[in-house]
Amino acid sequence: MKPLFLALLVSLTIGRITATDIHQPEGQGFHLHVTKLVGNHMPGPGIGPGIGVPGIQVPEGMNPGRGHGFPLKNTEVLVFQGKIKPMQDPAEAKKHKAFHTKAVTDDEGKVSIPLPPGRYTLVAVIKGKCYRNGFDGQGNWASLELKEGDWMKTWIRDTSEAAF
Numbered sequence: 001m002k003p004l005f006l007a008l009l010v011s012l013t014i015g016r017i018t019a020t021d022i023h024q025p026e027g028q029g030f031h032l033h034v035t036k037l038v039g040n041h042m043p044g045p046g047i048g049p050g051i052g053v054p055g056i057q058v059p060e061g062m063n064p065g066r067g068h069g070f071p072l073k074n075t076e077v078l079v080f081q082g083k084i085k086p087m088q089d090p091a092e093a094k095k096h097k098a099f100h101t102k103a104v105t106d107d108e109g110k111v112s113i114p115l116p117p118g119r120y121t122l123v124a125v126i127k128g129k130c131y132r133n134g135f136d137g138q139g140n141w142a143s144l145e146l147k148e149g150d151w152m153k154t155w156i157r158d159t160s161e162a163a164f
Contacts, residue, residue: 028152032122033108071107076102078099080120084143093123133156
């Protein structure tokens with residue numbers, strides 16, 4: 001019984017050590033997930049046809065009467081320092097004095113962007129236009145304050161073809 005207990009204790013200890021600190025990169029930045037929401041996102045049981053979106057296929061086994069989210073892979077993300085007013089043209093946005101860097105999402109619509117501490121505005125380029133579905137109430141796109149040593153999880157959801 002004693003050897004079994006020791007083996008279990010060692011396994012749990014090793015598992016705990018390897019499960020922590022491995023996935024957290026050094027420094028700070030954003031773990032961003034860019035998705036597209038389509039269909040009916042109204043609260044309820046999900047009965048009915050929902051809102052069909054041409055060109056979007058609902059994965060097998062999912063109820064077409066409910067809304068769904070899909071990752072936006074290979075989507076360009078523009079990063080600006082501070083708060084900025086909305087703009088549409090990505091080429092002009094890259095000339096903006098607050099433009100800091102750009103990144104591209106992977107096949108799961110995700111990207112990690114290391115940045116120094118500060119306030120940033122993250123914008124996705126969707127259908128050739130800058131897109132951010134959040135505002136600060138003062139005419140600016142929503143921005144986020146990044147603190148030293150913090151990897152912040154955030155998202156941009158294209159809701160242009162979803163019903164709420």
